[in-house]
Amino acid sequence: MKDSRFAMHLARRICGGLLVIGLLLVTMRPAAATQAPACVASPTNSAITIPSPISIAPGASNGMIGQPSPPVTVSIDCYPAFQQTPNYYDDFTVQTGQLAALDLTTPPPGGSGIMFQTNVPGIDVLLTATPTQTSSGNNGPNGTIGWAMGTSNCTSSGYYGYCQPNPINATFIAQLVKTGPVSPGTISNIQILHFFDSDYSPPPPRNRRLTNTVYTSASASYGTLTLNPVTVSMSTCNISASSTNISVVLPTISTGALQSTGSVTGQTAFNIVYSCPAGWSLYMTMSTATPGAASGVILSPASCTSGASATNIGVQLLQSNQQPVQFDVAQPLGNSPNGILTIPYFAQYYATASPVGAGAVCATATFTMSYQ
Numbered sequence: 001m002k003d004s005r006f007a008m009h010l011a012r013r014i015c016g017g018l019l020v021i022g023l024l025l026v027t028m029r030p031a032a033a034t035q036a037p038a039c040v041a042s043p044t045n046s047a048i049t050i051p052s053p054i055s056i057a058p059g060a061s062n063g064m065i066g067q068p069s070p071p072v073t074v075s076i077d078c079y080p081a082f083q084q085t086p087n088y089y090d091d092f093t094v095q096t097g098q099l100a101a102l103d104l105t106t107p108p109p110g111g112s113g114i115m116f117q118t119n120v121p122g123i124d125v126l127l128t129a130t131p132t133q134t135s136s137g138n139n140g141p142n143g144t145i146g147w148a149m150g151t152s153n154c155t156s157s158g159y160y161g162y163c164q165p166n167p168i169n170a171t172f173i174a175q176l177v178k179t180g181p182v183s184p185g186t187i188s189n190i191q192i193l194h195f196f197d198s199d200y201s202p203p204p205p206r207n208r209r210l211t212n213t214v215y216t217s218a219s220a221s222y223g224t225l226t227l228n229p230v231t232v233s234m235s236t237c238n239i240s241a242s243s244t245n246i247s248v249v250l251p252t253i254s255t256g257a258l259q260s261t262g263s264v265t266g267q268t269a270f271n272i273v274y275s276c277p278a279g280w281s282l283y284m285t286m287s288t289a290t291p292g293a294a295s296g297v298i299l300s301p302a303s304c305t306s307g308a309s310a311t312n313i314g315v316q317l318l319q320s321n322q323q324p325v326q327f328d329v330a331q332p333l334g335n336s337p338n339g340i341l342t343i344p345y346f347a348q349y350y351a352t353a354s355p356v357g358a359g360a361v362c363a364t365a366t367f368t369m370s371y372q
Contacts, residue, residue, distance in 0.1 A: 038222040048172060053233050097145070246272070261353055271343065286365055307360045
């Protein structure tokens, strides 16, 4: 009888032990996996604006161009997401994902940030961020391309809960980068990235029998960062208002000052003024409807506004080196400076034959600036 009662008692203990173990296993088993609840971005849809238009001079080196955008700050609040979970502990990692097309072949100037392609040939967008720098690793939602901006650790204590740090802030700056030959155009609106979060629920303390909901999938997108359109143009030279129509007044002379063919007198300086960016190769072309036989000479018409024309007298144009202008030939002027460009010239009387006769002298020429 002892043995029988002992066996029954032992059986009850064993069954009871198995039952308790079974209950413990059911109590500690995580709830079914679900998509993480979404944090809240403020503003929900942020836009970056690069100062526009941006003018590029031919021959400009590859690298950053124009001015950077004003900083744009996005704040991510994960406490609303924590309120949606049944857990007492949640770690929300804010992530960027669904990135626009990256340029993975061109390193960012300075080595920091990531480069995005644009629809304008030869132009990328460099995006940087603080306090966590942008990157193109596989740290985006569900292991996709993106980066983690930071983690907010959330805890519930009684009726109260809190997350630290919260919110998670990120400040973005964008700037254009020249990567090769540029074709002018307008960079279209680019949705650079989306914001997501992942939720890891750490195991509760051993002395608390709690049920954790495990989130193995990232949240839905709850915010975006977009680049507004940017116009890219090639810079140009512009003639100053004072040089649009130039009137050069030569001094009054006596016919005796020009005693033989080819003799000159009355030299007078004048300037053609342009505003140019650096990097252009400049050329000047002078032309006239009434060229003389000698280089740079313009023949006077039969009459001028001030009266009948002098005979056998023309006007000769000289370059800054005192050499006669070659009409209808593009004369190289070198590379443009960045700013005001003053090109000196001279005009003087020229005896086309002998003797010369008294009268008025007038001449007209046109000039064309070309650059490449």
